Amino acid sequence: MPDLNAPQMIMAFDFGTQKMGMAVGQAMIESASPLALLPMKDGIPNWDQLLKIVQQYQPDLFLVGLPLNMDDSESELSARSRKFACRLRHQTNIATLMVDERLTTREARGELERYQAQGRGKKLAADSVAAALFIESWYRNPEGLTP
Template identity: 30%
Template sequence: MAFLAFDYGRRRIGVAVGEPLTGSARGLVTLAGGSPPPWPRIDALVTEWRPEGFVVGWPTQADGQATPLGPAIREFGAALEARFGKPVYWSDERLSSHLARDRSRSGRNDPGLDAHAAAVILEGWFLENAHDA
């Protein structure tokens, strides 16, 4: 049972896959963002991995309020759910980029910082929701 996670941004969207049984995730790819999102690429990932659901990183400011990107992220999550008929879960993404730097490696096979951040987001969600996944 796999889950796909997304670190959504206007310029880039990091994508990771993970298994709740092991609680681990790995970055797959960093996609070019934009409006609309790169649905053909996302469609292909969903077809390949057949996830049970999606986890989308939810950014908050230090005071707990949503960031200005919040409405676009909610719209992306709603579109994922409508398009694929799978549940979308939200996970706090604070510090995900910082933690993702530790996973980055130089080289052509590295999926990119945003993909590593998506993996951190997914692993955090697994930890917080071990009984649900």
């Protein structure tokens, strides 16, 4: 029986200073679908545009990629990603978790090639595919993420 308290709709973000990948997923069927890139201006989204997208999908949970170095240390981009996640939570009052995104870009490029081979990836970007991979990692290990 499904957990009725668990999030049903999940939205994930692969934060970047120039563009941000986004994806949505439905927990009940464990799906994850990349969305179009969201333009960023020096790491800041157009909040009106982003909030309209959030309203369209009505997620119960946000996942935001945390770019860690291979030695587990954080970088300036890590801090900016955490700041975005904090603002997103504040703007929407929706639970927001951070996802270790190490090596997902490489995996996302391989997935993007698969989408393109199926004729579905012409307008997709690796950043949005990476966001979909964050959702898939949550399905496999929902307790392994950090607030």
